[in-house]
Amino acid sequence: MDWLSNNIYAILDNPALKWLLLIMVMVMPLASLLTWAERRQSAMMQDRLGPNRANIGPIKLKGILHFVADAVKMISKEDFIPGSVHRGLFALAPILAIAPVLIAFAIIPFGPTIYPHSYTSTLDVLGLATDPAAKPFADSIRLQVASFDYGLLFYFAVLSIANYGGVVAGWASYNKWALLGGLRSSSQMMSYEVAMGLSLMGCFLLVGSLEPGFIVANGASSQMSGANPLNWLWLWQFPALILFMTAAIAETKRAPFDIPEGEPEIIGYFVEYSGMRWGLFFLAEFIEIVFISAVIATVFFGGWQVPFLDADGFRVGGYVTEINHQWVSTGGWVLKLPHAAVTALQLGAFGLKVILLAWFQLMIRWTLPRFRADQLMNLGWKVLLPCALGWTMLTALFKLCAIYLGWL
Amino acid sequence: MASHAHDDHEPTTTGPKVLATSTVSPKVRTIAVVRPSEQQVSYLAATKAGLGITLKHFAKNLFGRRRTVDQLNKGEHPVPTTAFQKALSVVSPVNDIETIQYPEEKAVYPERFRGLHRLMQRDDGQVRCVACMCCPTVCPAHCITIIPEQSDDNGIEKRPAVFEIDELRCVVCGLCVEACPCDAIRMDSSTHAKPVEERADAVMTKEKLIAVSKENGKNPTSIATQGGVGPNWRERG
Numbered sequence: 046m047d048w049l050s051n052n053i054y055a056i057l058d059n060p061a062l063k064w065l066l067l068i069m070v071m072v073m074p075l076a077s078l079l080t081w082a083e084r085r086q087s088a089m090m091q092d093r094l095g096p097n098r099a100n101i102g103p104i105k106l107k108g109i110l111h112f113v114a115d116a117v118k119m120i121s122k123e124d125f126i127p128g129s130v131h132r133g134l135f136a137l138a139p140i141l142a143i144a145p146v147l148i149a150f151a152i153i154p155f156g157p158t159i160y161p162h163s164y165t166s167t168l169d170v171l172g173l174a175t176d177p178a179a180k181p182f183a184d185s186i187r188l189q190v191a192s193f194d195y196g197l198l199f200y201f202a203v204l205s206i207a208n209y210g211g212v213v214a215g216w217a218s219y220n221k222w223a224l225l226g227g228l229r230s231s232s233q234m235m236s237y238e239v240a241m242g243l244s245l246m247g248c249f250l251l252v253g254s255l256e257p258g259f260i261v262a263n264g265a266s267s268q269m270s271g272a273n274p275l276n277w278l279w280l281w282q283f284p285a286l287i288l289f290m291t292a293a294i295a296e297t298k299r300a301p302f303d304i305p306e307g308e309p310e311i312i313g314y315f316v317e318y319s320g321m322r323w324g325l326f327f328l329a330e331f332i333e334i335v336f337i338s339a340v341i342a343t344v345f346f347g348g349w350q351v352p353f354l355d356a357d358g359f360r361v362g363g364y365v366t367e368i369n370h371q372w373v374s375t376g377g378w379v380l381k382l383p384h385a386a387v388t389a390l391q392l393g394a395f396g397l398k399v400i401l402l403a404w405f406q407l408m409i410r411w412t413l414p415r416f417r418a419d420q421l422m423n424l425g426w427k428v429l430l431p432c433a434l435g436w437t438m439l440t441a442l443f444k445l446c447a448i449y450l451g452w453l
Numbered sequence: 454m455a456s457h458a459h460d461d462h463e464p465t466t467t468g469p470k471v472l473a474t475s476t477v478s479p480k481v482r483t484i485a486v487v488r489p490s491e492q493q494v495s496y497l498a499a500t501k502a503g504l505g506i507t508l509k510h511f512a513k514n515l516f517g518r519r520r521t522v523d524q525l526n527k528g529e530h531p532v533p534t535t536a537f538q539k540a541l542s543v544v545s546p547v548n549d550i551e552t553i554q555y556p557e558e559k560a561v562y563p564e565r566f567r568g569l570h571r572l573m574q575r576d577d578g579q580v581r582c583v584a585c586m587c588c589p590t591v592c593p594a595h596c597i598t599i600i601p602e603q604s605d606d607n608g609i610e611k612r613p614a615v616f617e618i619d620e621l622r623c624v625v626c627g628l629c630v631e632a633c634p635c636d637a638i639r640m641d642s643s644t645h646a647k648p649v650e651e652r653a654d655a656v657m658t659k660e661k662l663i664a665v666s667k668e669n670g671k672n673p674t675s676i677a678t679q680g681g682v683g684p685n686w687r688e689r690g
């Protein structure tokens with residue numbers, strides 16, 4: 046026990062544990078709830094009620110338990126494997142689809158850095174800035190699994206592995222429709238990955254970092270606090286937001302970009318899958334929605350930042366800055382809050398942003414009809430890509446001018 | 454932008470511009486499709502308009518009113534009460550959710566709705582069916598099984614020893630009711646076949662078919678004439 050209490054913070058700071066907590070506490074519940082939310086929300090948009098009946102005895106909760114029923118159904122269903130499939134690849138494909146998305150969550154900063162020793166008191170921001178190694182700031186826990194310098198590049202790299210999930214499933218199924226679905230998915234992913242990566246280049250240029258934690262902490266300029274909503278990138282990079290969102294929705298392979306699935310045409314690369322194997326593909330899509338919401342929240346909407354909430358409380362009109370090697374707080378209206386309350390607010394804000402963005406993605410999904418394959422390619426290569434390139438160049442020009450004029 | 458169109462109308466001078474006509478079938482033409490120029494460049498405008506519509510419905514159904522089954526049956530719409538609902542009802546006056554929560558709420562079925570079969574009874578409680586075999590003969594689904602037997606009532610010649618309808622095979626055509634010469638089988642119970650866990654349970658036996666009347670509050674007897682002299686056939690001279 047002694048050893049445990051001495052090392053508790055080191056254990057909590059373990060990346061593997063943080064990742065597991067993030068996946069188990071936030072991602073998985075949210076993704077499975079989305080399976081229900083999607084059906085309820087689409088029903089609301091179409092003047093229906095949607096699934097609202099699943100219950101345990103009298104507990105109905107407006108049908109939230111449908112996701113439990115779904116899970117039980119898929120797990121207990123027969124796991125049918127057609128005789129002609131390539132068994133190894135067939136089994137590998139669902140894992141290839143779901144694992145990269147889960148891994149990619151490692152780069153998302155889902156909360157601020159926690160300083161356990163000043164939990165009940167207000168965090169001393171000036172002290173922290175002056176001497177981060179001081180006693181009250183020891184054993185800090187960063188609520189981000191891994192902060193790589195190459196940050197979002199890791200996301201692009203890892204998520205392109207997820208594309209193999211569809212292709213391998215299509216190939217291994219030994220079914221023409223599945224193969225068509227796999228080919229469609231690979232062509233779509235390939236086209237949109239380019240636009241997706243390029244659309245964020247402007248953000249990287251402006252912030253000067255690829256690391257999501259850094260983007261959240263500073264926003265568009267280090268002159269203003271990262272907690273100022275005007276400093277979040279949605280304002281400075283609005284075209285990039287639209288471009289990225291379009292490309293990212295295409296990456297989730299959902300309507301209006303669901304030609305790899307195309308239920309009325311080919312059913313898709315998972316046509317031969319049943320039971321939980323199919324469930325994994327299904328879940329991967331929803332986890333991707335959560336992930337993309339998390340990325341958009343992080344890059345464009347200040348991540349876990351609550352508007353005007355600094356690490357020590359609400360602060361309007363002033364900021365903590367370094368003047369002549371001396372950290373000072375430049376007045377303004379300040380409301381001090383204990384560190385625990387600040388952390389809770391910020392965690393809640395991140396959750397709320399993710400949920401809202403996921404809701405918006407579902408709105409899009411149930412509003413637009415499917416694109417035709419040629420429209421899809423036109424949109425990807427002839428609209429999104431040139432726009433992303435142009436916007437990157439504009440941002441670069443802007444930054445050059447800003448540096449030249451001494452704004453940055 | 455060109456696309457193929459096939460229609461039975463004669464080509465008119467005011468229609469879309471015809472680019473080419475098929476030599477095999479002149480009705481197949483290639484026409485020029487004119488789309489709004491914004492749509493050729495970007496889908497943003499259409500997306501915005503579409504999102505407006507779906508958002509309106511979403512907000513209305515999330516915070517708005519719900520049409521109750523009574524109102525649905527009477528063809529009425531709910532009256533908005535809160536200020537928000539009033540504002541919403543200006544934007545979209547009707548289109549309430551019309552889903553009926555079936556087992557708890559039931560819509561009133563039309564009078565001639567064909568529900569679960571029921572077997573009628575005579576005034577003294579005997580089954581009305583005389584095992585004439587008309588209904589199994591006419592049944593297109595061959596789902597009625599009747600084994601007749603001699604009736605021990607001297608006034609009646611035959612009665613069914615076994616009368617079974619396989620509700621899973623029944624196509625609910627109602628021909629059995631039409632065929633019956635003595636109003637012994639009806640489909641006016643206004644109810645559905647019960648869900649079952651085993652297929653065998655979906656076969657309604659004579660006892661079950663007779664019980665349907667009571668279960669659904671229907672009069673099991675009929676005023677139709679039987680044996681040529683009405684319900685009091687025993688008092689025949």
Ligand code: SF4
Pocket residue numbers: 588591592593594595596597618622623624625626627628629630
């Ligand atoms: S309703 Fe039609 S199918 Fe059903 S038992 Fe009667 S005759 Fe047969």
Ligand code: SF4
Pocket residue numbers: 581582583584585586587588589599629632633634635636637638
């Ligand atoms: S038609 Fe009527 S009387 Fe004849 S067997 Fe059928 S139910 Fe009985």
